[in-house]
Amino acid sequence: MRYVKWFASQTSGLKANMAVRIVAGVAQVGCGLLLVVLCRHFIDRGIWQAGVVKEIMAIFAVLVVSILLRQAVYYLQNDAEVRQQNTIRSRLYGILLGRRLFDKRERMHSGDISQRLERDIQAVSQVTTDVVPRMAVTVVQLIGAFLLLHAMDKVLAWSLLLLTPFVAVCAKYLSHRLRQMTLDIRSKESSIQMLIQETMENETAIKSMESAPWLGKRLASLHADLGRLIRRRTRFTMLSRLLLASTFGLGYMGAFVYGGLQLRDGLISFGVMTAFLQLVSQIQSPVLAMLNMIPQIIHATASIDRIREIETMPMENETEKTTALQGPIGIRVEHAYYRYKDNGKTVLEDFSYCFTPGSSTAIMGDSGRGKTTVLRLLSAVAMPDAGSVYIYDGEGHKLSGATMRHYITYIPQGNTMMSGTIRENMLLANPDATRQQMEEALYTAAADFVEKMPQGIDTQIGEHATLLSEGQAQRLAIARGLLHGGEVMLLDEISSSLDEATEATLISRLFSRHSEKTIIFVTHRKATAEKCDRVIRI
Missing domain, CATH: 1.20.1560.10 (ABC transporter type 1, transmembrane domain)
Known part of the structure; x- marks a missing residue:
């Protein structure tokens, strides 16, 4: 029946x-x-x-x-x-x-x-x-x-x-x-x-x-x-x-x-x-x-x-955005616990931290210690088994769950580009973005090489950007994330495929153009960590 x-x-x-x-x-x-x-x-x-x-x-x-x-x-x-x-x-x-x-x-x-x-x-x-x-x-x-x-x-x-x-x-x-x-x-x-x-x-x-x-x-x-x-x-x-x-x-x-x-x-x-x-x-x-x-x-x-x-897959519980947050935004984790669902391994246990509005933080530590997991929790891509994660503004307003993403730029590690043109990939983050906004995001991400291409932002890049180098694909992914906007930036190993000079240019432009935002890096690079206000070791 x-x-x-x-x-x-x-x-x-x-x-x-x-x-x-x-x-x-x-x-x-x-x-x-x-x-x-x-x-x-x-x-x-x-x-x-x-x-x-x-x-x-x-x-x-x-x-x-x-x-x-x-x-x-x-x-x-x-x-x-x-x-x-x-x-x-x-x-x-x-x-x-x-x-x-x-x-x-x-x-x-x-x-x-x-x-x-x-x-x-x-x-x-x-x-x-x-x-x-x-x-x-x-x-x-x-x-x-x-x-x-x-x-x-x-x-x-x-x-x-x-x-x-x-x-x-x-x-x-x-x-x-x-x-x-x-x-x-x-x-x-x-x-x-x-x-x-x-x-x-x-x-x-x-x-x-x-x-x-x-x-x-x-x-x-x-x-x-x-x-x-x-x-x-x-x-x-x-x-x-x-x-x-x-x-x-x-x-x-x-x-x-x-x-x-x-x-x-x-x-x-x-x-x-x-x-x-x-x-x-x-x-x-x-x-x-x-x-x-x-x-x-x-x-x-x-x-x-x-x-x-x-x-019947479990769906995200997106709560209603009752209040719009104003001004600089911070993000807080309170007594968070998280373990992998497939093998039961606990990666976070009673983790608490407050990323204050406008601060910059580097999260460092050995591989497999839960650095990427922290960013997933902060972006509400994953939910803690216990505890809470929420963003807040100076007026005391709070938001949690999937609605947090409206205020967050999350750039995960790895090659996340899709087949199509550079423009089409950029529009994934902001379908209403203008050409000027795209060019600004590309500049901030040190992806100036795009303007030298024959078709510019209309260049076909292939599946997973196979027509580009890993470093170029990574910078395009950063530019796309920046185009999404948000007062909190979560950046997971964004310079892993870049040389030191390009990394320095990228980090410098990020801080100069987004100094008012809350920026959280997961990184193994000391040069990046030294530019941050605080360093967390996991």
Whole structure:
């Protein structure tokens, strides 16, 4: 039932499309049944009468209408599918951007997420926009064909319909087995996606270590596992379909023999015999169609479970910004505790500190002692397990949680640039930024090299800025962060890829242009720490 509710919740904005498709499908069924009647009449009477041309034209007209309806259904189905895929993907994308980071349930591989946003969304949208309307039309076709055959021969109609319970029993047996097989296949596909994605992101290291042969073998092993899982599911599906197809084949043969005997005894005409065979097909084909829909639905339920893992990710609790802070802003940590969610290691224990408004502080210490964790807590990217973190102004107003970020510039360590142009990367921080504001941020970040490029800020930089040096990419990331604004600046190892001269220029410009702001560095550089008012060692 929970899957039915989930499917129903995804049809918002598509109900009119689905209703039109069902109506068109029912009309198509009507054309098929009308064609049976016309063919019977044509064989029994039409070919012996003068109006044979009219009979042929009527049959031709019904065929044309049926073809047009089929094309209309095809167009509507594809339109609905792409709209729903985009809707679900956009919603999940919003959830991913709003989830609470560094939570154990959040730690899902990016390759696995990509797989869920593609294959799993595709599987569920096909069921919602295609299988559900087709199933409704199929039921109408089954009922219509049964009633028409019942009007011609009750015994044959009921004999064919009695096969349905057998199909239902088979469907029940199929459901659990197929669902687990599909989950295994989806998991293996995600593993392949992860390997390929990480390989592309670390090509330089892979080439330098000559790891390509080993990775090729690893991919081949994953492919072999995936092939084995798919072949197992295919064999299971083939055996199931073979059993049911044999059952329906016997049913068709029985109808053929029954009709032949009736025809021999003069109880039916050739037209009725033709109608028998057409209607038998129209009764069996809906049942077979529903049988083919069952694996799709089962695959989709497995995909729903994977999508639900994203939907139920813990989200940030963004509190309302009741009061705007004024003037210089400080930030305070009180009795904060934090431990990693995956291994339980405690990195901060009863940590307290007040970063006063307008001060500059350097946080130093050995690797792994929690320096970056402090900045994550200060920026509300991560939340403490206990204790509190908040910003405040001179009037005594306070803010905590995600709303703090409006007043904070946080520049994390590492290469955080995205594919596109420099301008597009800068606009991520401030979509309304002017060219002058961008140039000022670039200057402050010692990224003057941009103006010497042929396309300037419209230069394409590639994925993770692969067309630039690490130092250039780092300075662009700093400029982008500065463009976001904020009275508190959190800078995590921002000069790790810079030479001493460039570092000195960067730090000098930061202090001269943002002297009124609260600046907090995480650094290993003594030269940077010496320019700060205070130094904290963790």
